[in-house]
Amino acid sequence: MHATASNAATGADRADESARTAKDSRNDLLFGWALKACALLVLLALVGAAASTLWLGMDAFHTFGWGFLTSAAWDPSNDQYGALVPVMGTIGTALIALVVAVPISFGIALFLTEIAPQWLRGPVASAIELLAGIPSIIYGMWGLFIFAPFVAAHIKPWLMNQFSADPPDGKVSWLVQHVPGLARFFSSEYPFFGAGVLTAGLVLAVMIIPFISSVMREVFQTVPTRLKESAYALGSSTWEVVWDIVVPYTRTAVIGGVFLGLGRALGETMAVAFVLGNTFKFSWSMLETGSSIASTIANQFGEAQGLQRSALMALAFLLFVVTFIVLLIARLMLRRLATKEGR
Amino acid sequence: MFTRKLRIAALVAVSLFGMGAAQATDITGAGSSFVYPVLSKWSAKYSESTGNKINYQSVGSGAGIAQIKEGTIDFGASDAPMSSEDLTKFGLGQFPSVVGGIVPVVNLQGVKAGELKLTGPLLADIFLGKIARWNDPAIAAANPGLKLPDVKVTVVHRSDGSGTSFNFTNYLAKVSPEWASKVKFGTAVEWPAGVGGKGNEGVSQYVRQIPGSIGYVEYAYAKKNSIAFAQMQNAAGQWVQPSAESFGAAADTADWSSAKDFNVIMTNAPGAKAWPITATTWIIMYKKSKNPSHTKVAFDFFKYAFDKGQADAASLDYVALPTSLTQKIQAYWGSDFK
Numbered sequence: 001m002h003a004t005a006s007n008a009a010t011g012a013d014r015a016d017e018s019a020r021t022a023k024d025s026r027n028d029l030l031f032g033w034a035l036k037a038c039a040l041l042v043l044l045a046l047v048g049a050a051a052s053t054l055w056l057g058m059d060a061f062h063t064f065g066w067g068f069l070t071s072a073a074w075d076p077s078n079d080q081y082g083a084l085v086p087v088m089g090t091i092g093t094a095l096i097a098l099v100v101a102v103p104i105s106f107g108i109a110l111f112l113t114e115i116a117p118q119w120l121r122g123p124v125a126s127a128i129e130l131l132a133g134i135p136s137i138i139y140g141m142w143g144l145f146i147f148a149p150f151v152a153a154h155i156k157p158w159l160m161n162q163f164s165a166d167p168p169d170g171k172v173s174w175l176v177q178h179v180p181g182l183a184r185f186f187s188s189e190y191p192f193f194g195a196g197v198l199t200a201g202l203v204l205a206v207m208i209i210p211f212i213s214s215v216m217r218e219v220f221q222t223v224p225t226r227l228k229e230s231a232y233a234l235g236s237s238t239w240e241v242v243w244d245i246v247v248p249y250t251r252t253a254v255i256g257g258v259f260l261g262l263g264r265a266l267g268e269t270m271a272v273a274f275v276l277g278n279t280f281k282f283s284w285s286m287l288e289t290g291s292s293i294a295s296t297i298a299n300q301f302g303e304a305q306g307l308q309r310s311a312l313m314a315l316a317f318l319l320f321v322v323t324f325i326v327l328l329i330a331r332l333m334l335r336r337l338a339t340k341e342g343r
Numbered sequence: 344m345f346t347r348k349l350r351i352a353a354l355v356a357v358s359l360f361g362m363g364a365a366q367a368t369d370i371t372g373a374g375s376s377f378v379y380p381v382l383s384k385w386s387a388k389y390s391e392s393t394g395n396k397i398n399y400q401s402v403g404s405g406a407g408i409a410q411i412k413e414g415t416i417d418f419g420a421s422d423a424p425m426s427s428e429d430l431t432k433f434g435l436g437q438f439p440s441v442v443g444g445i446v447p448v449v450n451l452q453g454v455k456a457g458e459l460k461l462t463g464p465l466l467a468d469i470f471l472g473k474i475a476r477w478n479d480p481a482i483a484a485a486n487p488g489l490k491l492p493d494v495k496v497t498v499v500h501r502s503d504g505s506g507t508s509f510n511f512t513n514y515l516a517k518v519s520p521e522w523a524s525k526v527k528f529g530t531a532v533e534w535p536a537g538v539g540g541k542g543n544e545g546v547s548q549y550v551r552q553i554p555g556s557i558g559y560v561e562y563a564y565a566k567k568n569s570i571a572f573a574q575m576q577n578a579a580g581q582w583v584q585p586s587a588e589s590f591g592a593a594a595d596t597a598d599w600s601s602a603k604d605f606n607v608i609m610t611n612a613p614g615a616k617a618w619p620i621t622a623t624t625w626i627i628m629y630k631k632s633k634n635p636s637h638t639k640v641a642f643d644f645f646k647y648a649f650d651k652g653q654a655d656a657a658s659l660d661y662v663a664l665p666t667s668l669t670q671k672i673q674a675y676w677g678s679d680f681k
Contacts, residue, residue: 075533076504077512077526144545149552190497193538193553278502278539289538291502299541302376302403303504303530309405 050320057314059307068314074280074296076304081311083318085280089197089290090322093272094265096201096286101209102258108209109216110242125217132210140274143203148194148275151202156194156287159186164287188287195277198286203271208261215257219250252334259330266323269294293319367394368640374400374407374420377506377561378624381441381661382420385648388655392647395640404506404530404624411435411627417637419627422506423530424606436630436679438605438672439623440645441652442662444562444590445511446572446620450550451477452492456565457584459573460485463518463611463619466575469557470498470515471522472536477555485576492555498537499549499558504530507543510622511559514610518619559620562590563660579615586618590662593621599668605675623664631681642676649673 060081061068071082108128112121161167165176165183168191176183188196223246231241247254277289278299291299293315301312367390372382379401386397402410404421411419412433425437447466449459461469462485468474474481477491501508512528526532540546543564550558550570562585565572574584583589596614597607611619626645632638649672653663664672 073533076531077529077533080533144548152552190538190553193497193549195538195549273502273541274545278541279537280533291539295502299503299539300531301405301504303405303506305405305408308531 050317053313053317053320057310057312057317059310060314063307068311069318072280072282074291076300076308079307081308081314083293083315085282086291086293086296086315087318087322088282089276089292090266090294090319092197092286092290093201093204093276093292094262096198097204097208097265098258098262100202100205101212101261104205105209105213105216105257105261108213109220112217113220114238114242114246125214128210128213128217132214136207136268136271139203139207139271143199143271143275144195147203148199150194151196151199152192152194155198156188156191156196159198159287160188160191162186164188184284186287187283187285190289193277193289195275195289196287197276197290200272200276200290200292201286203275204265204268207268207271208265211264212257212261215260216250216254219253219257220246223249251337255330255334259327262326263323266326267294267319269298273298293322367396368636369396369398370417370637370640370644371398372400372407372418372420372626372641373402373410373416374627375404375422375506375624376401377422377443377622378420378440380563380659381652381656384655384659385652386644388652389644389647393643395644397644403504405504408627411629414629414633417628417634418641420624421627422622422624423509424604424608424625425627427603427606430604430627434630435627436604436675437625437627438645438675439594439664439668440626440648441656442590442594442609442621442623442664443660444585444593444618444621444662445507445559446562446565446585447557447559447575448547448550448565448570448572449557450554450571451494452554453490454571456569456571457574458489459571460489460576460582461573462576463514467515467519467522469496470500470534470536471519471525472498494555497553497556498534499546499553499556500534500537500539501531501546501559502539502541505542506530506622506624507559507561508532510608510610511620513608514620517611566660575619577615577617577619578611578613579617581615583616583618587657587660587662589616589618590621591665593617593619594623594662594668595665599671605672628680630679638680642680646673 064071064081068081068083069087070084071080072084073080073082074085075081108124112125116124157168161169161171162173163176163182163186165172166187167173227245227249228241231245236244272292273295276291276295278291278295279289280291281288283290297312297316300308304312379399382397382399386399390396399420404423407416407419408421408425410416412435420440421437425435430436447461451459461482465474465481465485468481474496476493476495478493479496482491509528509530512522512526512532516523516526516528526535538549540549540558543560546558546560547564547568547570550556560570562572564570565585572585574582577583592614593609593612596617597609597612599605599607605625609621609623612621628638628641649664649669656663
């Protein structure tokens with residue numbers, strides 16, 4: 001009797017247990033699907049956006065073929081379009097932004113994690129994160145009303161005096177006379193006009209510094225204290241600790257942060273539209289006006305029809321391609337670094 | 344308990360909203376940004392008196408035309424007229440709404456607003472990049488007595504597609520054969536010279552920053568920001584200053600009667616007092632409406648604007664259409680729209 005009861009109880013327990021296991025495994029499956037759907041949604045949005053820009057840009061790709069990539073024309077009244085100037089402008093401004101922003105962000109992150117006194121770290125870190133929240137139109141207005149006139153008054157004349165073949169002060173510098181090809185990067189049709197590729201790049205740099213520096217700061221903080229302290233104990237200077245311990249430990253994440261900033265710089269629209277000058281003449285000079293993919297779309301989409309609309313869509317697709325290539329290069333760089341280290 | 348309360352609240356809200364909708368009609372328009380300030384002022388006044396609301400989205404003429412073709416809005420507004428074939432193809436009609444002027448603005452030391460004189464061909468040559476310096480004999484010939492500095496001419500144009508550019512380039516194409524063959528006209532063109540500023544504010548800011556620059560903006564914008572504009576020689580050979588009067592004269596003397604569907608771009612108008620770069624925005628609607636009650640309200644609104652909107656237009660430096668033209672428009676509504 002007693003035994004039967006206990007048997008029955010075990011049987012009930014077992015049934016209960018197997019029901020729970022079945023329920024659990026079903027829930028696991030559902031949860032797994034839900035997570036998969038979340039991840040797939042991003043992929044779907046990405047592929048959908050790329051495919052729809054390609055689809056709507058087909059007309060332009062068909063009409064101009066590969067010439068679309070190499071042509072510097074942008075002539076809506078004769079329906080002739082080429083992507084060369086916007087693509088070069090996009091890459092040029094983003095590169096200038098990176099060259100300026102990466103060292104500064106590194107300095108900020110280093111200062112905040114290693115050197116700054118404790119009481120200062122919090123406020124400065126929050127201030128940087130606030131910078132990241134400023135809308136890009138504000139940067140555009142600041143660039144147009146304040147920064148571009150400053151560039152025109154101080155930075156551009158100085159650069160042209162040093163490096164251009166046609167300097168405002170009339171004296172062609174020794175460098176320009178002896179380094180062939182240098183002057184072409186610093187020529188300008190409008191010496192007293194502040195907007196241009198360099199100005200846009202500098203405004204972009206200010207915009208992406210918060211992104212890069214806060215990622216760098218976060219990851220620098222993850223370096224185990226005992227690693228750093230061991231190095232200090234061996235007599236390393238702060239710089240040696242940072243360069244030989246912190247940077248190698250966080251390299252992947254740092255490069256990830258840099259490319260996050262680069263992605264933002266490539267796609268930035270409003271700020272660039274105000275300070276780039278928006279011309280479609282091809283030039284190697286960083287002091288010349290130009291245009292970028294995003295600013296061209298923002299400028300012309302509202303009024304565009306027919307082939308022009310299609311050409312703008314094709315440009316949007318090219319922005320996908322450019323971003324993809326940049327990310328690919330980043331991946332390859334990371335992989336090469338990893339093999340070098342023998343990982 | 345909570346949900347029941349919520350449900351009741353929702354029910355009450357819906358019924359209130361429904362009652363409101365039964366009394367007043369909301370209609371939607373979209374397109375040109377040129378006409379947006381005056382349209383929103385008119386619609387505010389109009390809804391005060393009738394309760395009907397006009398929602399207008401300033402999204403650009405191209406987008407306005409695209410939306411009316413898809414039938415998602417009750418009227419579109421475009422700075423460039425649609426061709427008669429396109430209108431017929433989509434069953435649309437169009438009529439002008441209000442007049443505004445576009446003025447050349449300059450940054451020349453010692454030259455005040457309205458002092459510099461420019462002829463059409465001269466303006467075209469400047470924008471073609473053929474005149475390099477301000478003391479060029481061609482400019483001096485048009486400006487006896489005005490001392491012009493020896494500085495480089497820098498052209499500033501709009502970088503965004505816009506009705507302002509459309510009318511400005513249309514004028515240059517009318518007065519300069521070279522412009523007409525090389526550059527043509529449109530909301531965006533391949534500019535032979537100069538730099539591009541975004542919007543009226545971008546152009547005026549660039550003009551302020553560059554000594555010796557010349558650009559073009561809407562008159563209201565130049566006036567409000569006190570930027571030096573130039574006077575122009577019109578088609579009748581008279582020198583005119585930009586003003587409500589000269590914009591009105593252009594609208595009055597443009598050849599509306601011979602054009603089908605008001606397809607006249609009124610730049611270079613023939614009147615003796617007409618300002619040569621005068622523009623309008625066309626309202627585009629379905630001739631056979633899918634939603635007759637909305638169309639009725641739209642006509643009522645534009646009739647109100649034509650009859651009573653002059654003062655509001657003038658306060659924003661637009662000019663209401665002359666009566667001769669509004670009568671033609673109302674006759675067109677009667678004959679072409681069902």
